[in-house]
Amino acid sequence: MSAAASTDDIVALASGGGTSAVALIRLSGPQAEEIAGLASGGAAGRAAERHATRAKIRDAAGRTIDDVLLTVFRGGRSFTGEPVVEIACHGGRLVTRRVIERLLECGARAAGPGEFTERAFLNGKLDLTQAEAVMDLISAQSDLALRAAHEQLEGGIGRRTEALREDLIGLVAHLEAWIDFPEEDIDPDTGDLFTARIAGVRAGIGGLLATAEQGRILREGVRTVICGRPNAGKSSLLNLLLGSERAIVSDEAGTTRDTIEETIVLDGVPLRLVDTAGLRGEAGGIEREGIRRTLLEAGRADLLLVVRDATLPAAASEVELPAARRVVTVLNKADLGVHPDWAGGGGIFLSCTRGDGLDPLRQAIREALDLGEADWGEHAVAINTRHRDCLRRADESLVAAGVLLESGAAPELAALELRGALEALGEIAGKVDSEEILGAIFSRFCIGK
Secondary structure (H helix, E strand, O other), rough: HHHOOOOOEEEEEOOOOOOOOEEEEEEEEOOHHHHHHHHHHOHHHOOEOOOOOEEEOOOOOOOOEEEEEEEEEOOOOOOOOOOEEEEOOOOOOHHHHHHHHHHHHHHOOOOOHHHHHHHHHHHHOOOOHHHHHHHHHHHOOOHHHHHHHHHHHHHHHHHHHHHHHHHHHHHHHHHHHHHOHHHHOOOOOOOOOHHEEEHHHHHHHHHHHHHHHHHHHHHHHHHOOOEOOOOOOOHHHHHHHHOOOOOOOOOOOOOOOOOEEHHHHHHHOOEEEOOOOOOHHHHHHHHHHHHHHHHHHHHHHEEEEEEEEEOOOOHHHOOOOOOOEEEEEEEEEEOOOOOHHHHOOEEEOOOOOOOHHHHHHHHHHHHOOOOOOHHHHOOOOOOOOOHHHHHHHHHHHHHHHHHHHHHHHOOOHHHHHHHHHHHHHHHHHOOOOOOHHHHHHHHHOOOOO
């Protein structure tokens, strides 16, 4: 399938919506230059490629809609791989709408969501991982997420999965050549060495799968739930971390009845802070619902910040929470005096009113999450959920192939599993081509010479 066969031309606003000084409108398709020419009095056809050319977009009656700059991309040298005309016009809502309406009158149609990127993929300008990276780049909330998106857009994930596919193509080609052409005296190589080669591919898959959690965190943020008993200082901690008065702070128990969510960035990683209702047994009806939601949020958390009152005995601030892998205990109100129960530590001493202890708290969060360049610097490539599912299916097929080979089953069954793994890996970048295997058989083993 190829977008080169498309007969329609699409147009859409490529810059953000709203009012701005300049807006960018993109037109793509086989007749893009002609359509833009109709709207601009032939200026598009006269424009030098990749050079901004001043022109006027006029309506059907010849009245000027806007004075614009046209940039024409010919011969597939564009983002979509098709002829493209980009129009930089004034950024008012009315003027951009009128320019687009004029292009629609001249023969274009409105582009669907992601259609420009889809055409870029279908025309071989991007693989699927790079196409997904376009959206990651747009939605990045932190420097690390931005870096990971750039790495993926430059083909980081595609290169790694392609290398695994090449290894696997060699395995499938060798096994199927041995099965189909026994007269060629091909070394079956299906013993320990073949199994070791399968293990090598699985190790590469495992390395990519190990980035799945980091990828989720970069794209969604660390779900950080602040919990504890009433009046321990949960809302004060939220405000302190945000640097603003987001939550109401009161000495009255049960002030927070529902969850409040905000986002901060720590060491390049977004933390989705969730302030929750205080946990106590004697709560009323509405407060009980807040507590139920607190426990629900705690069960979904990537990180729990458990706030306890440092002035009270340890038993007085104890709370029952779902088990969590990452927990940081915050001993608030340390400026008012620390109860002897906490003399040996047990958490990060903090004063939300004075800000004392904020830096140690941030450091504790870093350590709990393994944040920072030292931990994340080599993992700029981080797979998403779709990649993870493809990799898991590939790994399962490789495991099954190994079991079949070791059990002495018909090698054709193992070959089918290896092909399944190859197909699953190919789905990541959008490449599934059985002709590659045939090509490898005839080129590597000189069949039929």
